[in-house]
Amino acid sequence: MVGSNGNSSIGRLYIVGIGPGYEEHMTFRAKQCIMDSNIVIGYETYIDLIRHMLDGKEVYAYAMTQEVDRANHAIDLASKGNIVSLVSSGDPGIYGMAGLVYEVLAERDWDGMNPYVEVVPGVSALNACAALVGSPLMADFAVVSMSDLLVPWDIIVKRVEAAAQGDFVIVIYNPQSKKRVHQLRDTRDILLKYRSARTPVAIVKSAYRDSQSIVLTDLEHMLEYQDHLGMLSTIIIGNSSTFIYKGLMINPRGYKSKYELVREQV
Numbered sequence: 001m002v003g004s005n006g007n008s009s010i011g012r013l014y015i016v017g018i019g020p021g022y023e024e025h026m027t028f029r030a031k032q033c034i035m036d037s038n039i040v041i042g043y044e045t046y047i048d049l050i051r052h053m054l055d056g057k058e059v060y061a062y063a064m065t066q067e068v069d070r071a072n073h074a075i076d077l078a079s080k081g082n083i084v085s086l087v088s089s090g091d092p093g094i095y096g097m098a099g100l101v102y103e104v105l106a107e108r109d110w111d112g113m114n115p116y117v118e119v120v121p122g123v124s125a126l127n128a129c130a131a132l133v134g135s136p137l138m139a140d141f142a143v144v145s146m147s148d149l150l151v152p153w154d155i156i157v158k159r160v161e162a163a164a165q166g167d168f169v170i171v172i173y174n175p176q177s178k179k180r181v182h183q184l185r186d187t188r189d190i191l192l193k194y195r196s197a198r199t200p201v202a203i204v205k206s207a208y209r210d211s212q213s214i215v216l217t218d219l220e221h222m223l224e225y226q227d228h229l230g231m232l233s234t235i236i237i238g239n240s241s242t243f244i245y246k247g248l249m250i251n252p253r254g255y256k257s258k259y260e261l262v263r264e265q266v
């Protein structure tokens, strides 16, 4: 196998972020890496999103929760001289496969060169969902995952408390699943200690996919939208400056305190 780095013996492992869904939101580099690969590996839902690009390639579609196997498999194949794309939704460096691959490589005493490894950034759920609802991430924001599978719940609570106290806009990934529901409820209760019940909240499900749905609500009512809350949703919770206008969630950048915003054109 000949790598495009010119070295015939060194395989390549691209850890590719494919963006939120539609191909229009995938980067040129992501597409190029997938095209250049002879092997593509990923969680089956993401493989399905790019199926039309995979003709003639060896494809391994994994079920969820097999991340460690997926990472080792990708490393093994690249170590044998293949060009491998390990695909991740959104950005692979944000709750994606990049961290795990580097951890496994470190455990395997990787020399930093063979295989060649490249993280290919993608549009994450946070910027995809923000764009769909307006401009909620204009100022400082914090991102918290509600999944306590790998992080103890008491640490997540501390992070939520800190973000709430700091008046950060908060983006919530992995908000709830069928078995995991108290986390989002508890988070909302913590936020209500610091924020008004009227604080704007956006729930975006399946951004830039065919089943996309968007709900704009507030802290008091957010849990009433159970059909929209799940592992395919991201939640954006406003801070004390966030406002809703014409169905958009807007976080002011701060210009209004320094300038007059509406000016007559001469």
Ligand code: SAH
Pocket: 020, 021, 088, 089, 090, 091, 092, 093, 094, 095, 096, 123, 124, 125, 126, 129, 172, 173, 174, 175, 204, 205, 206, 207, 208, 209, 230, 231, 232, 233, 234, 235
């Ligand atoms: N690496 C991904 C995140 C993976 S964690 C990224 O950068 O986007 C999985 C979580 O991401 C989901 O539970 C959901 O909270 C969020 N997510 C991923 N794709 C999404 C989409 N198209 N719409 C809304 N949320 C999404």
